[in-house]
């Protein structure tokens with residue numbers, strides 16, 4: 001193959017998702033000849049389904065504390081060099097309308113398509129080529145780079161970037177390809193598991209909670225000293241909603257989660273005062289003042305708290321307060337990769353450069369985005385990692 005042959009590239013990126021497309025545009029603007037390969041029929045499928053179709057594309061309050069990793073300092077450098085503000089400037093330059101739904105969480109006002117179009121436009125302007133429906137058959141190292149055998153022929157490149165994502169939502173094209181390539185080159189993979197995923201419950205508990213199905217209430221959920229104060233949703237399958245998704249990333253099989261159902265209340269004190277001032281009042285009435293009425297009613301029925309407060313002894317009130325403030329649940333599992341937003345674990349970052357995302361003893365091989373062991377909290381942090389790691393590799397590859 002000659003240097004000018006059409007199947008020779010400076011940079012080949014495997015994966016046309018958030019990280020791969022960002023990397024392609026960045027490398028393309030540096031004058032590199034870039035090709036993005038993907039086996040799916042369309043690029044950026046997860047971008048399109050993200051944020052309920054409106055893509056929570058960044059979080060203005062994102063800090064390294066919003067990420068889980070076995071090597072927590074790794075993500076700091078890339079996140080510092082490409083910030084949420086940087087991505088927001090890009091969004092504004094493309095005239096994409098957006099809104100802050102919760103503090104710091106930026107969503108498209110219209111559609112997640114706007115973010116995908118932005119990335120595809122950037123790739124086009126930067127001269128990066130995107131080839132979909134391409135199966136990668138093998139990757140081999142050569143003295144001057146890599147040989148990538150694909151369903152569209154043999155391709156060569158100086159730098160190879162793996163942006164193939166994690167295992168979540170296999171129906172959207174997720175595969176373990178990135179991990180296989182990492183293993184092929186002798187890299188260590190940290191155990192993977194589903195994150196930001198709803199919990200499933202034992203049949204008994206699921207049955208008991210079924211009257212609460214479809215109702216959401218603000219809670220403080222905790223596990224392993226991590227707390228998330230966000231809504232919880234009871235579903236016909238188990239527990240979901242932002243607080244449950246967040247805590248699922250810290251949960252291991254067999255762990256209990258503690259749920260404070262009244263996080264703004266001093267429950268025992270308030271119940272004692274209510275019993276004194278309004279002895280005829282009920283626990284159901286107290287609950288209804290602090291949580292959605294349907295949830296209050298169903299939860300009260302579930303616990304069988306009947307009769308006026310004056311009938312409750314101090315020890316009863318203490319017990320009730322302790323249950324409401326720390327309802328302990330032992331999930332039977334999670335819904336797994338089928339519905340998980342992210343994959344925890346992955347390529348061990350101790351083997352990668354935090355500046356360039358390249359493998360330390362193989363500087364032309366890069367791993368970016370979800371395939372590496374960096375996982376964000378819910379709220380736009382995962383895309384911010386995809387942008388930041390994509391830019392870091394794109395500036396070097």
Ligand code: FDA
Nearest residue numbers: 015017018019039050051056165173177369370380382383
């Ligand atoms: P991504 O998965 O986006 O891309 C990987 C690409 O590699 C895919 O195009 C895939 O087809 C391709 N590929 C895989 N195997 C291959 C193979 N063998 N050969 C060739 N190509 C291959 N995050 C956030 O910050 N805000 C949000 O609102 C949401 N919402 C959300 C909703 C849902 C339902 C999900 C599932 C996820 C989110 N996320 C999110 C998480 C976010 O989507 C995720 O972190 C990023 O898409 C990761 O970007 P990557 O580019 O690393 O992987």
